[in-house]
Amino acid sequence: MLRHGLQVTRVFCQTVLHTVSARPLRSAILRLIPRTALLPWLSSRAVSVSEWPLLSSPPRDYSLPNPSWSTEMRRLYEYYDSLCEKEMEGGEKKPGGWGRLPSYNRTLKYAAGGKCLSKLLKEKARLFTRNTEEQGAAFEYVVFMNKSEKRCVCIFQAGHLLEGPPGNVHGGAIATIIDTSLGTLAGYLSGIVMTANLNINYCSPIPLGSVVLIDSVLDKVEGRKTFVSCQVTSSDGSKLHTEATGNAVAGLPIPRQSQHATLKKKMSNTHRHLKHTFHGRLNPSFAYFKVCFPC
Numbered sequence: 221m222l223r224h225g226l227q228v229t230r231v232f233c234q235t236v237l238h239t240v241s242a243r244p245l246r247s248a249i250l251r252l253i254p255r256t257a258l259l260p261w262l263s264s265r266a267v268s269v270s271e272w273p274l275l276s277s278p279p280r281d282y283s284l285p286n287p288s289w290s291t292e293m294r295r296l297y298e299y300y301d302s303l304c305e306k307e308m309e310g311g312e313k314k315p316g317g318w319g320r321l322p323s324y325n326r327t328l329k330y331a332a333g334g335k336c337l338s339k340l341l342k343e344k345a346r347l348f349t350r351n352t353e354e355q356g357a358a359f360e361y362v363v364f365m366n367k368s369e370k371r372c373v374c375i376f377q378a379g380h381l382l383e384g385p386p387g388n389v390h391g392g393a394i395a396t397i398i399d400t401s402l403g404t405l406a407g408y409l410s411g412i413v414m415t416a417n418l419n420i421n422y423c424s425p426i427p428l429g430s431v432v433l434i435d436s437v438l439d440k441v442e443g444r445k446t447f448v449s450c451q452v453t454s455s456d457g458s459k460l461h462t463e464a465t466g467n468a469v470a471g472l473p474i475p476r477q478s479q480h481a482t483l484k485k486k487m488s489n490t491h492r493h494l495k496h497t498f499h500g501r502l503n504p505s506f507a508y509f510k511v512c513f514p515c
């Protein structure tokens with residue numbers, strides 16, 4: 221009965237909030253409806269949560285330690301995390317230090333793209349590498365960025381769903397985490413990018429369940445192209461598993477004149493959502509989106 225009531229309330233709220241666009245009226249409605257009735261819906265919508273001061277909470281950060289992390293994964297996390305902390309001693313951030321990047325946030329589901337998906341499906345979109353609910357089953361990783369060295373290190377623990385050859389990680393899964401690491405570095409340095417080219421040499425298999433380091437560096441920037449490369453090694457650095465080079469092209473392809481107005485509107489919506497979600501405090505992993513939208 222209670223569940224049915226909540227469902228009815230949820231559908232009602234969705235209908236009202238989707239149709240009522242005027243902000244003052246929308247805020248008034250939000251104040252009138254009991255907060256608990258909206259919890260299930262709000263929990264999946266960071267944008268609306270921000271309009272509700274008491275319920276405001278940061279989106280889930282998948283790059284923080286969880287019980288599935290092995291001792292080695294935690295050890296490496298703590299090592300790089302301690303480098304970040306040392307740099308922040310005295311309340312000031314010294315240049316040249318490391319910083320942990322929080323996981324990608326789907327606030328950008330409102331950006332251009334996903335044209336063929338219904339709005340409902342778009343809202344459910346998740347970053348490919350973060351799409352498994354079971355902790356430790358697939359990609360467990362965290363990225364630490366060193367901006368002054370133009371380098372990032374990704375600590376990656378490969379879960380049992382990533383099996384390719386028996387007992388080892390699938391080459392496509394390795395390519396995915398490499399693309400993510402290189403894309404994150406290129407995006408951090410050059411603004412929003414698309415991987416244009418990725419070359420991978422698989423040198424030795426990565427055992428399932430093991431922890432590896434993906435050390436990515438900037439090679440050069442030429443116009444819109446950012447050339448990056450990485451090495452995937454065992455956690456102690458003694459064994460080379462994979463090496464790769466990539467070329468990421470900054471900026472979105474320039475839309476044709478007829479598409480320009482629609483894209484511009486979408487982008488302005490995205491900026492509005494970002495502003496309301498984070499109250500203008502964009503974290504490093506979002507900062508690049510500010511710069512790069514072409515309109």
Ligand SMILES: CCCCCCCCCC(=O)SCCNC(=O)CCNC(=O)[C@H](O)C(C)(C)COP(=O)(O)OP(=O)(O)OC[C@H]1O[C@@H](n2cnc3c(N)ncnc32)[C@H](O)[C@@H]1OP(=O)(O)O
Nearest residue numbers: 324399400403404414415416417443445467469472473505
């Ligand atoms: C915190 C967030 C973390 C998120 C991490 C996730 C990272 C995931 C990264 C990805 O997986 S991206 C998805 C896979 N990539 C794609 O789907 C890209 C598909 N390709 C495109 O969209 C376009 O081809 C592209 C944007 C890459 C380039 O199109 P443009 O029309 O903007 O560029 P244009 O063709 O004018 O070329 C610009 C330059 O790039 C070069 N270029 C383009 N495609 C290339 C290619 N394939 N290989 C090498 N170079 C290429 C091209 O030669 C040229 O060089 P020059 O300036 O020197 O003339």
